[in-house]
Amino acid sequence: MSAATQTLDTVQSVTQSGYKWGWETEIEMDLAPKGLNEDIIRLISSRKEEPAWLLEWRLKAFAGWQQMTEPHWARVEHAPIDYQDLHYYAAPKRKPGPKSLDEVDPELLRTYEKLGIPLKERAILAGVDPASIEGGSQVAVDAVFDSVSVATTFRETLKKAGVIFCPISEAVRDHPELVQQYLGTVVPTSDNFFAALNSAVFTDGSFVYVPKGVRCPMELSTYFRINARSTGQFERTLIIADAGAYVSYLEGCTAPMRDENQLHAAVVELVTHDDAQIKYSTVQNWYPGDAEGRGGIYNFVTKRGACRGARSKISWTQVETGSAITWKYPSCVLHGDDSVGEFYSVAVTNNRQQADTGTKMVHIGKRTKSTIVSKGISAGRSNNTYRGLVRVLPQAAGARNHTQCDSLLIGDCCGAHTVPYIESRNPTAKVEHEATTSKIADDQMFYCRQRGLTEEDAVNLIVNGFCKEVLKELPMEFAVEAQKLLAVSLEGSVG
């Protein structure tokens, strides 16, 4: 029943229009000069006090990137990006390691507030001892404010469980052996243009290590924000679940309203060992640009998980409502026998947004299994593309895939596209793909309106129903936010 309640609350609360997360925080920034070259990379590396191996790794990635060209196979169009006209490093100026509320810039706290980070977590983020906060929700937050992780909460609780959850720059310092062992092994620096760029210039992101047999005692959560003008954001996230471990990781993204397009090229790498499981959930509502397509984030992200161990599982759930352009294919490489990959996605585009998103499931181990559920909703003058690859290698005996891919069109000026690739080289593998495209049926709209719902409420209700299969995969607090976002994203798309 609670899910129903939330939908109702959602429908009622969504009365304001426009992008409600569009504001800008005035705080002092430490900004690198515009442009990209080896010196900038050295600067980033030295600011972050990185070891030599990492600088070399970055420089190698940069050398590779210089040989690459921007990919253009996705169904997205944008003005050329001048990679020399961006800042590659922006950090809030602050004393190292804020330990109390007073040390934290009040603007920053207000930022968290607007982000909807609950009060208690805000305090925790700011360094207040979680033990002293009564009834604090059990979500650990690592907020990435532009490029530097400002604070990490619940460190102690996690530490007791043996879980490492910290900014990746800190992990480089404190757990170099782990970082060196895994970094770039799932998404190599040469993987693609944006991944290479990220490898060269990434400034921060989260690092998670869950040791053998440990079930992470809480959901881990990161809120990303892009704040400064003309800064690219190059997050690097690395999550490792050792044998038998479990972790659920939530990523939320918002960015303030801007006229210029901003580039975001994150890389996320996940690794699961035997019997381990990672659940990675994203709600992305970066600024999509205005109704005419001015401004908005370019979201060119490489996310990939490697199920290295037998019976391990990686599950991606995403609700993508923001960004001017989304180019994103959270993928699973299923090495381990009996490993499982899942991809649940809702992508909403409105106005002039463009989304080209989907997944790759590469079956290598025996009896590996993957499930893909994609729900695309296009409105306004937007274009929404599902692009997915299911590849079964000859050794993947008994592999299974099921893909369900549904598109919903709202209005007659948008586009919905489905581009699946299925490649199978094992006769015992079974791959099934189904896709449908439709609009909201007239009789469904009429039925709802006959019962007293406005057109907009009816659309929200039907769209939420259409997405339910995916939304139910989200942790509760995210599901509520996601439902609200769907409604906000589709505002003005009917009538």
Add this chain to the structure above:
Amino acid sequence: MLEIRGLSAAIEDKPILQGIDLTVPQGEVHAIMGPNGSGKSTLAYVLSGRDDYAVTAGSVTFDGRDLLAMAPEERAAAGLFLAFQYPVELPGVGNANFLRTALNALRRSRGDSELDAVQFLRLARAETKRLAMPEDMLRRNVNVGFSGGEKKRNEVLQMAILRPRLAILDETDSGLDIDALRIVADGVNALRGPDFSALVITHYQRLLEYIVPDRVHVLAGGRIVRSGGPELAHELEAKGYAGMLTEAA
């Protein structure tokens, strides 16, 4: 309360209703009977505001307001409820969620306070029980995977919860066995009172054994060809539509 004057309507330029005159006073239950293709369902859709039908002549007032000028949801807010002949499936939309959204939309429009989840569930469970429906009906998705009879009962459940002032029942009896028919009729009869009117559209006299109408109208060729008391239904049953229409001609 409901005044239909000279109502003509067409679908894709094909005339279906050809000058209907009908008055349903407050607190009365009227039955509309007629053979297949006589325009019964069209009348129901036109009254509730479905897009595909073009009103070509006539007027309809509901409590003195111009019904035809209102959007479907405004008609619902004014107290008009259509029990669909073919209830629509809404995949992924929970029945309870749907009903509460609808109820609160109606309450909002009437200036009443909205019901929270607990209050609503209490109400919904009581009605579900009264209509002898399994409680899991509230948890299931709207009409998805429902049998024909379950769909019809779900319509009556919605009606019981939304408490309309005028209910149009479009062949609600079709596809029901005798037990279900009795439950549905009980549901409608329970609502009867000075503030409740109904237009019961049916092909057969059977339903009218259980919901005894104040007036019966026979619709044929897009017109009301005869009107009378409940005895007219029995006459129809005896003579058949063909017999009666020949007489009427």
Add this chain to the structure above:
Amino acid sequence: MTAALQRGVAGFLARYEGLRDRLPGDPRPRAEAADAFRRAGLPGATSGRREEAWKYTSLRPVADATFQQPVAHPAGDSRLLARLPPLEAPRIVFVDGEFRPELSALPASLDFARFADRAEYGRLARADSEPLVALNTMLAEDGALLSVPDGVDAGLLLLVSVATDRAACHPRHLIHLARGARLSLLELSFGDGSYLHNPVLEVVVGDDAALTHVRLQNEAPTAFHLSTVYAEIGERGEYDSFGLNLGGRIVRTEAHVRLAGIKGIAHLNGAQLLGGTQHADFTTVVKHDAPSCTSRQTVKNVLAGRSQGVFQGRIEVARVAQKTDGYQMNQALLLSPDAEVDTKPELEIFADDVKCSHGATVGELDADQLFYLRSRGIPDDEARSMLVRAFLADALDAVTDQAVRGVLEHAVEGWWERQAA
């Protein structure tokens, strides 16, 4: 033109230069096509160049093959037709790309002219965007120009293409069905040795007209078959096609069908039965450019040996094409651990009031069915054979003309037994 020629282009261009003055018709489209072909080359033949439309098929083996002017066959060499199915129907026969009147039996109810006599290109096939159309346009010497008049039912017609070793033929066909006309066309291609068959067929189906187009590709195992069909369907027109790819070493059959008038219907069904090291690519594009049209497609791949079967199907729905009903299904049966299937069904939709769906399944024979048969005492081999035959029969069901289906059934008979042997 100082840029180095792409792999495999030189031979074709040399042939064009050599024939230039003798090729029929307007030289300008040929010259333009030659330029386009020089630029584009043979898809996949040049390393490092991979186009999305040719993601799974490389024509490198075609680029590396050599072709020559075939030896002349004596008139009336009826051995060439030994493999022709026994159908009572008129036929138009080409040998190594040249029309052979003495082997043909011309139809009475439609107009026929030779491309060699009246070199007409249609307006559908685009040499500038399709390298194979460019190659054909540059080198086409002969072909069939068929026209069925208003309201005439022309019945069944065989369009036969026979090729011999080392031949490279580029027939150019043009088929026009006037308003309300009907035609059932059975296209047969076969031959001996290592040759290239690169036909381009342009089809215009007028308002209320109906074309049934069945293709049986049964080329020699060392041959290359690259065919391109462009069709445009008028109001309430119907294009019902079925392609069976059985032979050939490297095969690509590409069809572009545009539904240009309201309530048009297109069926693009087919099957590919491959074994050995065969590679066959069944590529289709259906463009819904008018409201209330229907397209249906079921393509089945049955793959044995080390074969590779490719299916690429795209349904494009334009903004004006409201009430489109599009459906596409691709099923693949992998019968060997070394076979590979690549499937890319695409939907590209710009209208909102549409019903479009596609499905794809890839797998081996159904284990439950196999077990059921075996539990009834049928040996494993026989049970498999039975299920493969059932799968094939199901595929051929889409061919409604009994006589034509009989031809296809005959062609696939014993296929599985030959693979298993």
